[in-house]
Amino acid sequence: MADMVIAGDRVLVGDGFRPAAVFVADGRIARVGAIEEAPDDAVRLAPDEVLLPGLVDTHVHVNEPGRTEWEGFRTATAAAAAGGVTTLIDMPLNAIPPTVDVPALEVKRAAAAPAALVDVGFWGGAVPASLGRLRALWDEGVFGFKCFLAPSGVDEFPHLVREQLDAALDELAAFDGLLIVHAEDPAVLDRAANAGGRDYPAFVASRPEEAETAAIRAVLDGLRRTGGRAHVLHLSAASAVPLVREAKAEGLRITAETCPHYLVFDEGHIPSGATEYKCCPPIRDAANQDALWAALVDGTIDLVVSDHSPSTAERKFAGDGDFQVAWGGIAGLQFGLPAVWTEARRRGVPLETVVGWFSRATADFVGLTAKGRIEAGADADLAVFAPDEAHRVEVDELRFRNPVSAYLGHDLVGVVRRTVLAGTPIDPAAPPRGRLLRRG
Known part of the structure; x- marks a missing residue:
């Protein structure tokens, strides 16, 4: 007996869309059948809707506790659900305390448990003080360990120098x-x-592509020595793409991600003083953007994530448009899929390819093989998407805590109309039903 059946002419099953009926029981997909099997009481998609697997965002800064005025689990997960995201993995900063030991992880879990509208997992942090004791966090179920190779922007999460990077790779290789x-x-x-100042090209010049390529070379050198695993976060520099491609061909265990803001915005269209577009590494020029798209299409870049890193308006616009003073982070958790799909349509990239970067690829990256797909046995996490509906992003639709975003005022194509978690539509006004996830 199914608890619910969703039927439609365009259901993303495997690598393509087809007519199907999705039978849901006990929070999971019991089977995917022919559309003719759908009972009379099935939920039917509208003619302009498609059914997608729930998206998995593995790079989100929720900031609670400690900086909950920037963001929190209730508001972040409401924004996630509005964007079709049914699972997110929380970064170990900018909350206080940062998630660099087991007691801090327990604090994070206690904050998330009563507030999460979607499923939530956690990254641990590799900072100088946590080296030599990362295994305890791993055994507690974090999905891996975040580090910075340059200052992070918050004092409580210091970066690793080269010797500490090598020590972290040695330590992690011992337990994979x-x-x-x-x-x-x-x-x-x-x-x-x-x-610094209000000139955006000056800000880009202060964080050149060479900063990324030099750091990635250091990581790859460590992987050659240890045989371990590493992942490059928010890749923005096209000149680093050949390094990743060659490392993969060499057999190194390296993956890479990029973000919607690098794929849809470019340096030439960012106004002077528009610090809502500030992020680190920065949004670069249109030719660089073209190369990132090519690297996604050919599989060199593995996945797309939001790097949702919000703050208060006071911090985001600090310095009256001075890019060196304002907080560096894009608030975009809610708009990743429609933003990238808008640009993908223009480039001739099919929707099923785009959705794969946000769902199956991200789920597999963190080992959540019951997420990010519509197939028997998978979690019944789903999103109903209208891929042809155009809309302009307005402030009243923002679901994250602070109504500041680089996407405000932009015209996008594609609207998430409903999001389903474990077989039940997400209602932001209802008691939260998100689960706390552990690796494995």
């Missing part, structure tokens, strides 16, 4: 743990530093 890396080289950043 995963290191996820903010890859910018501090020496390159120091050489490129400038006076």
Whole structure:
């Protein structure tokens, strides 16, 4: 007996859309049948709707506790659900305490448990003080360990110098743990530093592509030595793509992600003083963007995630448009799929390919093989999407805590109309039903 059946002419099953009926029982997909098998009381998609697997966002800064005025689990997961995201993995900063030991992880879980509208997992942090004791967090179920190779922007989460990066890779290789890396080289950043100001190209010049390529080379050298696993976060520099491609061909265990803001915005269209577009590494020029798209299509870049890193408006616009002063982070958790799909349509990239970058690829990356797919045995996490509906992003639709976003005022194509978690539609006004996830 099915608890619910969803039927439609365009259901994303495997690598393509087809007519299907999805039978849901006990929070899971019991089977995927022919559309003719759907009973009379089945939920029917509208002619302009498609059924997608729930998206999995493995790069989200929720910030609770400690900086909950920037974001929190209730608001972040409401934004996730509005964007078709049914699972997110929370970064170990910018909350206080950062998730660098087991007691801090327990604090995070206690904050998330009563508030999460979607399923939530957690990354641990590799900072100088946590090296040598990462295994305890791994055994408690974190999905891997985040590190910075340049200053993080918050004092309580210091970066690793080269010797500490090597020590972290050695430690993680002993239990096959995963290191996820903010890859910018501090020496390159120091050489490129400038006076800042409202000029966006000056900000880009202060964080050149070389900062990313130098840091990624250091990570790859460590993988050659240890045989371990690493992942490059928010890749923005096209010049780093050949390094990743060659490392994969060499057999190194390296993966990489990029973000919607690098795929849909470019340097030439960012106004002077528009610090809502500030992120690190920065949004670069249109030719760089073209190369990132090519690397996604050919599989060099593995997945797309939001890197949702919000703050208060006061911090985001600090310095009256000075890019060196304002907080660096894009609030975009709610808009990743429609933003990338809008640009993908223009480039001739099919919807099923785009959805794969946000769902199956991200789920498999963190070992959540019951997520990100519509197939028998998978979690019944689903999103109903209208891929042809156009809309302009307005402030009243923002679900994250602070109504600040680089996407405000932009025209997008594609609207998430409903999101289903474990077989039940998500209602932001209802008691939260999100589960706390552990690796494995």
